[in-house]
Amino acid sequence: MIRVLLVDDQRLVRAGLRMLCESAADMEVVGEAENGQQAIRLAEQVAPDVILMDLRMPLVDGTTATARIRAARPAVRVVVLTTFDDDDHLFPALAAGACGFLVKDAAPEELLAAIRTAVAGETPFSPVVLRRLVDRAVLSTQKGPAPLPASLTAREREVLALVGAGLSNREIGDRLHMGVTTVKTHVTSLLAKTGAPNRIRLALLAVGSDPR
Known part of the structure; x- marks a missing residue:
């Protein structure tokens, strides 16, 4: 069973994510956090396999929370799920230790597949995000x-x-x-x-x- 921790400051978003995850026979939601500060504490208490992490939240943002959680629990897989897929959010989140990056308009089956992909040690990305990574790499090297x-x-x-x-x-x-x-x-x-x-x-x- 894949243990999932939901982190988002919008209650309705968390409710929707919980319903989706709990519809899968191989997943259970072990906790919810409405900000990065709660996420850091809950990650220690409930020992999730995968964390779905929003980025813009009060008190402690998702990027900071990801870095702190990964420092304390390197085995935890953090998948960013956000409305903001621009470079200012993407690259800091990856540098903090996120293993994947999805935008919130992803299809439900894509999100469930991303959770399974993350727990298997792989890197789930929305196609548009992967394209941006490639473009950024090409531009930065100029080779x-x-x-x-x-x-x-x-x-x-x-x-x-x-x-x-x-x-x-x-x-x-x-x-x-x-x-x-x-x-x-x-x-x-x-x-x-x-x-x-x-x-x-x-x-x-x-x-x-x-x-x-």
Whole structure:
């Protein structure tokens, strides 16, 4: 069972999120917080697996709360769920330790999938957010396409391209007709061969690389 903590300063938003999460057989809502200060305290008390974190809240904002929670409980996965998907909110939240970033107009099934993706150790992003990450990386480096290591196999290149498209391991497996465990093995190999520290960097490398 995935233990979920909801953090949002709007009561109606929390109520809707609770109903959605509790409609899933594999999730339970273990707490609600209306600001970052409460979120920090509850994260210690209820030990959630995943936190759905709003950003703009009174007392302590979501970015600050994320950083403090992740410092105390590194295993907790924080997925930002916000109305504000601009760079001023996106990049500080990622730097604070958020593993994913969704906007509040995401479809219900997309949100549930993001929670499952996060607890599986992956990085859920709305497509528009992933595109912004890629664009920011390209603009910041001002470099041409980076060559991929020659040691990558054809299958690893296929997996890498789908990681860059924002697909989860299960979605990649379905697309390439392989098991999730096999996909994870390929992703682990890609991280080792490319030197990428995490899946986000791997996705950016995939989009900004020279496939040759």
